[in-house]
Amino acid sequence: MRGPLRMLGLLAALGGAAAPVHANWLASELRAYRSFPRLNEALRLYDLRQYDKAREYIDQVERIDPGSRQAAVVKFNICEKQKDHACIRELSQAWQARAPGDGLGTALATYLAYVDGRDADLAQLAPEALRGSGLTAAVRRTLGQEWVRALLRLDRFDDARAAIEWLDANKVTIGDRDRSAWQQAIAAGTSAPVARGMPTGPSVPPAQVVPGAPAPSQPAARAQPPVRGAPGARAAQSVAPAVPTPPPAPPPRPSAESEVLPLIEAGRHSDAVARIQQLQSEGRLTAQEREAFVLTLQGRDCAGVLRLVPPDASSPLTTARQQLAAAYCSGQASARAGRHFAAAQALAGGDAALAAQALTGKANALALQGDAAGARAALAEAVRMAPNDAQARAAHGYQLKSAGADEEALREFEAAWQLDGARTELLPEMALLAQHLNRREDSIRYGRAAIDESDGIRRRQPLSEDEARRRLFGWRREVQTQEDRFNWIANANVRLDHGPDINQPLSPVDYAQYAGSLNLGGSYRYTPLGAQLPTWAFARAATGLQDRSLAFEPENKLLGLGVRQRLSRDYLAVASAEYLWRKSAAYPDDVMLRLSGSHTWNGDWNPADRQWNFANVYADFAWLVRAETYYATLSGELGRHYKLPDVPFDASVMPYLLGSYTSSNDSIGRAAVDRLDVGLGLAFQSWHWEDKHRAPALSHRLSLEVRRVVGGNTTDRHAVQLKWILQH
Numbered sequence: 001m002r003g004p005l006r007m008l009g010l011l012a013a014l015g016g017a018a019a020p021v022h023a024n025w026l027a028s029e030l031r032a033y034r035s036f037p038r039l040n041e042a043l044r045l046y047d048l049r050q051y052d053k054a055r056e057y058i059d060q061v062e063r064i065d066p067g068s069r070q071a072a073v074v075k076f077n078i079c080e081k082q083k084d085h086a087c088i089r090e091l092s093q094a095w096q097a098r099a100p101g102d103g104l105g106t107a108l109a110t111y112l113a114y115v116d117g118r119d120a121d122l123a124q125l126a127p128e129a130l131r132g133s134g135l136t137a138a139v140r141r142t143l144g145q146e147w148v149r150a151l152l153r154l155d156r157f158d159d160a161r162a163a164i165e166w167l168d169a170n171k172v173t174i175g176d177r178d179r180s181a182w183q184q185a186i187a188a189g190t191s192a193p194v195a196r197g198m199p200t201g202p203s204v205p206p207a208q209v210v211p212g213a214p215a216p217s218q219p220a221a222r223a224q225p226p227v228r229g230a231p232g233a234r235a236a237q238s239v240a241p242a243v244p245t246p247p248p249a250p251p252p253r254p255s256a257e258s259e260v261l262p263l264i265e266a267g268r269h270s271d272a273v274a275r276i277q278q279l280q281s282e283g284r285l286t287a288q289e290r291e292a293f294v295l296t297l298q299g300r301d302c303a304g305v306l307r308l309v310p311p312d313a314s315s316p317l318t319t320a321r322q323q324l325a326a327a328y329c330s331g332q333a334s335a336r337a338g339r340h341f342a343a344a345q346a347l348a349g350g351d352a353a354l355a356a357q358a359l360t361g362k363a364n365a366l367a368l369q370g371d372a373a374g375a376r377a378a379l380a381e382a383v384r385m386a387p388n389d390a391q392a393r394a395a396h397g398y399q400l401k402s403a404g405a406d407e408e409a410l411r412e413f414e415a416a417w418q419l420d421g422a423r424t425e426l427l428p429e430m431a432l433l434a435q436h437l438n439r440r441e442d443s444i445r446y447g448r449a450a451i452d453e454s455d456g457i458r459r460r461q462p463l464s465e466d467e468a469r470r471r472l473f474g475w476r477r478e479v480q481t482q483e484d485r486f487n488w489i490a491n492a493n494v495r496l497d498h499g500p501d502i503n504q505p506l507s508p509v510d511y512a513q514y515a516g517s518l519n520l521g522g523s524y525r526y527t528p529l530g531a532q533l534p535t536w537a538f539a540r541a542a543t544g545l546q547d548r549s550l551a552f553e554p555e556n557k558l559l560g561l562g563v564r565q566r567l568s569r570d571y572l573a574v575a576s577a578e579y580l581w582r583k584s585a586a587y588p589d590d591v592m593l594r595l596s597g598s599h600t601w602n603g604d605w606n607p608a609d610r611q612w613n614f615a616n617v618y619a620d621f622a623w624l625v626r627a628e629t630y631y632a633t634l635s636g637e638l639g640r641h642y643k644l645p646d647v648p649f650d651a652s653v654m655p656y657l658l659g660s661y662t663s664s665n666d667s668i669g670r671a672a673v674d675r676l677d678v679g680l681g682l683a684f685q686s687w688h689w690e691d692k693h694r695a696p697a698l699s700h701r702l703s704l705e706v707r708r709v710v711g712g713n714t715t716d717r718h719a720v721q722l723k724w725i726l727q728h
Helices: 003-015 029-045 053-062 067-083 087-099 103-114 119-131 137-153 157-167 176-188 233-238 258-264 269-281 289-299 303-310 320-330 334-347 352-366 372-385 390-400 407-417 426-436 439-452 454-460 463-483
Strands: 485-495 516-526 535-545 552-566 572-582 589-601 612-624 629-643 649-666 673-688 698-710 719-727
Touching: 029 053, 029 067, 029 372, 029 454, 029 485, 053 067, 053 516, 067 103, 087 103, 103 407, 119 137, 119 698, 137 157, 137 176, 157 439, 258 289, 258 320, 258 535, 269 289, 289 303, 303 320, 320 334, 320 352, 334 352, 372 390, 390 407, 390 426, 390 463, 407 426, 426 439, 426 463, 439 454, 439 463, 463 698, 485 535, 589 719, 629 673
Parallel strands: none
Antiparallel strands: 485 516, 485 719, 516 535, 535 552, 552 572, 572 589, 589 612, 612 629, 629 649, 649 673, 673 698, 698 719
16 A cells, blocks of 8 residues: 555554544543544645645644644654755653653654754754653664664764663664674774664654654666676577567556555545445455555544444454544444454453553443443553553543542552653643642642643633633642741721611621721641641631721720631631630630631632622531530622722622621620621622632722611611721
8 A cells, every 4th residue: 555545554553443432531532533634634645745734734733732742743854855854852851851751852852963963962862762761662773773883983882882782771773784794893992884774864754753763675786688708698598498578467457556546635435435345345455455545534434434343353354443433433323332352352352552442432332331340441541551652551540530529540650651641631630639648748839730731721621712811720729728827917807887776796797796806826737647638737816996086995895816727628617716805795705616607609800701690608516615605607708700890900889689687695694686687798809829820819898888687686776887808
């Protein structure tokens, strides 16, 4: 076979069949489905020597999937044909940064050193490339040859001897002729002219060629005619018998490629499938040819692929890659996809990477069928067979995460990321799992890395611009929250109208405070029970304010010192014990036990929307041990934020509705007083102190509330309050 069809077959051999996985926990793999047709078109155009157009399609593949190794190999070949060494240099630098453990980036740099005649650089870069992963045996052999040749040209004979020993120890094949010539040069102590054997450009299709691929063998020398007058020449001519003229040979039959490929390129996919079936029935098709046809059709006509490839490992001309292509074409038909993956596994033979890819797909199909345990068993086997398969490790991590095995899932994600540094979408998962495991420093490190790679993550996942902004802000908020263990708050409540003239101590519960007050507090968060169940040590001080004034009430003061503990990973339920000192209370020294819960919707800054809804509910019960009094509170707010685009910081205004119910007998006569309030409010809110990795650490809110008492036995019938909150 020749042309783009052959390239596709070789491409599959280099990197495996394109694998657009349709699964909830592997949604990011859908990018392969988008990139595959474009890669096909680039290969076709390359074969037609339309390099500029081919490069346009490869650039599209890179934008869809920056981590595509296949696209990088094809782009190298295109750039080499265009003699664009700057392109190759940029590609080399990008891959060295993206996947430091992959030998591809350094191999590209080695190729440039060869082309430029920089033997010293070649001698340094070649062993670095050989230590990397992902290079074929042929490429490793060529790199080894050029490494030794460069050392000999530099008269570094001891280094050349050590290089040969290293190549032997690391199973890099050396030809007998090369070994003999090198040993003679080393023994002589001088370097005879050493040929530069690395090709200046690829001479086979780009799917096969990577930098440093061995040059094609030279054609054998053509036999020379006998020299005139040579012994035996005349005799040979005189005794030659007459040979009858043979009949003309029948014209050669057209190749399978020439019959099928034009139909595919013309979009006549059904006709192409029918022709493939006819060629197969006539015995004119090989398994490799049909595989290449199937891979070509995968991104264009999945129905045709399914007609050609039954889910059966024993069907004629089937191969593992054909079964994989049919499995991916099965889409949400998970039962059929599972049978194709099982057939691919059976056909993979000794190709551990291909078998692991089949097992990964089989696990996906099992997960879609609800068999999570079977999916985990299949992925565990895939990881065992191919421990260096980043996709299998990542898929296993997602399954373990869904099963609640956080530590094992994090270990798989970390391994996948180390194997393939382009899989940056794993970083947020790693940050979250590290947080769950109380590995605070690791969580912060992974979170900051996710923020640095946010553009790449967005390209690898189908997210809208607004959703990407929200996710990025969430990562920044997690980093800020985990880094800042110490928090503080200052708030004031100024009563703008007159309240009832009663002798009541300062309320220790903010939500039940209707008179004026000023409060300061600080807390320190630590996590002895895990990051999801934090513990806070806190202290606070408060003083009463006179109505319509900021003047203090000297007889109404409060000091508190205590501990709070979150009780639930899923809900914000908090218990606290606090020592209280309250001037003018019946028992100045007391202990308050408190249980509270709250939930807030969209309370933080929204980086994407111009306006958004807000809601908050809060419930609280507090018991003063010595005084034997209580506070019970239930309150809520419902509002809508409107961004202020003309201010130099993040800010919004929010009109809101409010309602609250409070009941307490914390008075001199221990009489129970309750009240039900409804009201309106208008708040100005702003957020400050942020950077690239951290969400705003400081929030400020100034609000005006008008309340009306609609129930209860309180003598207070209305309240107008100005509230100010500044918290970190």
